[in-house]
Amino acid sequence: MTAATPLLPPADWRDFLALTKPRVMTLVVFTGLCGMLAAPPVNGHTIHPVLGFTAILCIALGAGAAGALNQWYEADIDAVMRRTQKRPLPAGRMDRQAALHFGIGLSAFSVILMGLAVNVAAAAILTVSILFYVLVYTVWLKRRTPQNIVIGGAAGAFPPLIGWAAATGDVALLPFLMFMLVFLWTPPHFWALALFVKTDYANAGVPMLPVVAGERVTRTQIGLYTIPMALAAVLPWPLGLTGPIYGWTAIVTTAVFGALAVRVATRTTGADDRMTPEKRLFSYSILYLFVIFGALVADRWVLA
Numbered sequence: 271m272t273a274a275t276p277l278l279p280p281a282d283w284r285d286f287l288a289l290t291k292p293r294v295m296t297l298v299v300f301t302g303l304c305g306m307l308a309a310p311p312v313n314g315h316t317i318h319p320v321l322g323f324t325a326i327l328c329i330a331l332g333a334g335a336a337g338a339l340n341q342w343y344e345a346d347i348d349a350v351m352r353r354t355q356k357r358p359l360p361a362g363r364m365d366r367q368a369a370l371h372f373g374i375g376l377s378a379f380s381v382i383l384m385g386l387a388v389n390v391a392a393a394a395i396l397t398v399s400i401l402f403y404v405l406v407y408t409v410w411l412k413r414r415t416p417q418n419i420v421i422g423g424a425a426g427a428f429p430p431l432i433g434w435a436a437a438t439g440d441v442a443l444l445p446f447l448m449f450m451l452v453f454l455w456t457p458p459h460f461w462a463l464a465l466f467v468k469t470d471y472a473n474a475g476v477p478m479l480p481v482v483a484g485e486r487v488t489r490t491q492i493g494l495y496t497i498p499m500a501l502a503a504v505l506p507w508p509l510g511l512t513g514p515i516y517g518w519t520a521i522v523t524t525a526v527f528g529a530l531a532v533r534v535a536t537r538t539t540g541a542d543d544r545m546t547p548e549k550r551l552f553s554y555s556i557l558y559l560f561v562i563f564g565a566l567v568a569d570r571w572v573l574a
């Protein structure tokens with residue numbers, strides 16, 4: 271080969287899959303599915319299985335597309351952080367244009383399919399969540415303020431609303447509380463992780479809370495956000511929106527979340543600290559959402 275400009279070989283399908291952040295998106299898709307399955311029948315009918323499947327597919331494709339556009343925009347900072355260096359763009363396995371086209375094409379496809387096959391309400395909320403993740407979080411806030419994940423994190427809270435809207439054509443108080451639960455869960459989820467990958471963000475110049483405000487403030491904020499998060503989690507039962515299966519699951523799993531968050535909030539660490547409680551809170555935060563959303567569906571279907 272004597273070409274003057276080095277050309278990248280065509281990217282592998284695995285690189286396109288990696289662009290969609292598949293591991294993170296499993297929980298996004300799961301909360302969307304649970305929002306859909308928790309919705310009540312409309313005029314005696316639940317959503318047709320084919321339409322239900324299409325709606326979940328659209329959430330998965332839309333979320334994946336948003337992840338691809340996020341990586342297209344952030345290739346520079348991903349190249350600096352150890353956790354993200356091996357992604358297809360910073361590792362030089364994919365052309366940036368290919369990632370951009372993939373992200374835009376998949377976003378348009380997911381929204382149009384949702385609008386044509388399912389309904390306009392679900393397509394509209396899907397559009398808002400993609401725009402929120404890409405424009406509000408990634409482009410606007412992430413490099414500017416430590417409140418980036420508080421405001422921008424709303425993007426990841428929309429899927430239960432999308433699922434519910436797909437099934438009913440509308441939104442209601444229960445999916446709104448589920449939105450609030452994920453919205454208020456995001457700061458403890460992310461800041462627990464940010465406490466132990468702080469150096470990565472500092473090196474990349476991303477103003478995450480532990481980098482700009484320090485560990486103490488971050489720990490306190492984790493504790494503070496856990497309080498309204500717990501309220502959003504537990505309220506559906508006393509409000510009569512769910513039954514005891516959800517209610518008791520929410521009480522027990524949220525109490526564990528609270529205990530882990532208090533441990534993180536009240537700790538001070540030295541230089542060689544292994545950050546075990548922080549890692550535990552981060553891992554538990556993921557299990558917590560899977561279990562609590564699963565309980566919402568179990569409640570609806572067992573007590574129906």
Ligand code: HEM
Nearest residue numbers: 293294295297298301419422423426427452456460463556
């Ligand atoms: C702005 C908000 C958020 C930020 C900044 C954030 C950040 C992160 C980061 C940096 C990781 C580490 C590992 C990785 O890159 O795979 C992670 C893991 C994870 N996040 Fe989040 N997250 C946010 C919101 C959410 C939401 C809304 C969900 C789902 C409802 C979610 C689900 C997950 C899951 C399932 C993992 C584990 C992935 C794995 O096993 O590798 N995150 N998050």
Ligand SMILES: CC(C)=CCC/C(C)=C/CC/C(C)=C/COP(=O)(O)OP(=O)(O)O
Nearest residue numbers: 291294298332333336340399400403425426
């Ligand atoms: C339906 C729909 C469009 C959903 C969007 C889902 C969404 C916003 C998820 C947020 C979770 C996420 C991947 C955060 C990563 O933050 P980051 O991008 O700062 O993480 P990084 O450092 O790993 O790139």
